[in-house]
Amino acid sequence: MKQLSIIIVLLTTAFSFAQEKDIALQKSNDYVYDGNVLVEEDFVAAEKEYRKAISEKPSNTSGTYNLGNAYYKSGLYSEALLRHLETANSATTKAEKHHAFHNIGNALMQQKQCKEAVEAYKNALRNDPTDEETRYNLVLAKECAEQQGDGGGDDENKDENKENQDKENEDKKEGDDKKDENKDEGDDKEDKDGKPKDEKGDKKEQKPQPGKLSPQQVKNLLEAMNNQEKKVQEKINAKKVKGEKVKTEKDW
Template sequence: MKHISIFILTLFTAFSFAQEKEQLMALKKANNYVYEGNTLANEDDFVSAEMAYRKAISEQPTSVAGIYNLGNSYYKKGNYEEALFRHQQAAENAASKAEKHKAFHNIGNILMQNKKCKEAVEAYKSALRNNPADDETRYNLGLAKECAEQQKDQQDENKDDENKDNKDENKDEQNQDKKDNEGDNKEDNKDEGDKDKKEGDDKKDDEGKPKDEKEDKGKGDDDKKKEQQKPKPQPGQLSPQQIKSLLEAMNNQEKKVQEKMNAEKQKGIKIKTEKDW
C-alpha cells in the first residue's frame, strides 16, 4: 500500500512538471512571436506584425503582451474598433497594475479618436487608479474633460434649438388653427346673416308690402300683356272706344231734339207762379 501511494505521488509530480514545462514553452513561443511582431511593427509592416501577434495569442490566449501589442497595431492602422476590443481584452487579462494602467490609457486614447470624450474620461481615471504618477495620463484626462464639457454644451444648445423649433412649429399650427377657426366663424356668420336676411324677406312677404309690390308688378305686367294682345285699330277705321263715344253723342243729340219738340208743343200755355216779381 505504501509503494502504491509513492507511485501515485510520483506520477502526479511528473504530470505537474510536464504541464508546467508545457506552459513555459508556450509562454516562450508567445514571447518570441510578440518580439517578432514588435520588430515588424517598427518596420511599419503592420500586416505581418498582426500575424505574429495572433500567433502569440494562439500559443497563450492570456498573453497580455500579445493582445496589447495587437491592439496597438490596429490603432496605428486606424482600425479603432478592433484596437478598442483588444485593449479591453488586455485590461481584463492584466495581472499587474502596470499592465492595467497601460491598457486603460490606450483605451482612453482610442475613445478620444472616436469623439467619445465622456467615456474617455472614465478610461483615463481607471488608468490613474493603477498609476497615479503618470503625468501623460493626467494631461490626457484634462483634455478629455474639456472635450466632454464642450460636447455637453453643444448637446444642450442643440436641444434648446430643437425645443425652440418645436415651439415655433406649435405656434404656427396654433395660428393656422386660429385662422381656420376665424374663417369658419366668418362663413358661419355669413350663412346666419344670409339666413336672417332670407327670413326677414319671408317675414316682409307675410306682412304684405314687398309681396304686394311684387304681385302688383306682376299684375301690371299681365295688364300690359293683355293691352298688347288687344287688336289695334287699322288706319281709316274707328276704334271701339270711338264708336262708343259717337253713339253716346248721337243719343244726347236726339234727346235734346226731343226735349225741344216737347217745348214747342207747350209754348202757348202760361204757367202761373206763386209770386209776382
C-alpha cells in the first residue's frame, strides 16, 4: 500500500509538471501572437511581447524566430542574425532548422558576409532540399562570395547534391512547420540584384550596429552547427546500415 502511494504521488507530480509546461508554452505562444499583431504598427511594443514569450518559455523557438524576423524587417540585421542563430541552435524539427538557417543566410547577405551566407543556405537545404527559393539564394550567395574573392564553391556542389538526395530519400515533408505564428521573412522573394526585400519593398541599408558579430564569430557558429548536423546525419546513416527504424525528427 505504501508503495502504491509513492507511485500515485510520482504520477501526480509528473502530471502537474506536464501541465505547467503546457501552460507556459501556451502563454509563450499567446505573447508571440500579440507580437505578430503589433509588429507592423508598433515595433517597440511587438519586441516586448516577443521578449515576454522568450522569458516565459525559452525553449519555444517561436519567440526568438519571430523576434529575429521583426529585427530583420526593421533593418537591424545584426540583431536578426543573433536571434536566428539562437533559433537554429534550439530547433528540434527540420522545418524550424530550415527556416532559421534560411533567414540566417538572408541576414548575412544584407551584411555582405557572403561566404558565411553560403554555408547558412546549405544548412537550410540539408533540412529541406525541396525549397527552390533557398537554392536560388544559395546561387546568389556563391556569386557574391566569388566577387569578394572568397570562392563560391563549385567544388562544394557534389557534397551538397549528395546530402540533398539523402534528405529527399529520408523524408517527405515531415510537416512540423510553424503556421500562423511563424511569419517568415525568408519567404519573401529576391530582387534581381540579389537583395532580400520585404512585402512592402521598402528595405533600406542600415549602418553597422554596435555589437555586430565579426565574420570569424559567425563562421565559428555556423561551423559548430554544421558539425552538429553532420553528427546527427552520421548517426542516422549508421542506424540505417543496422536496419533499425530511424526517427528523423523529435516530437514537438
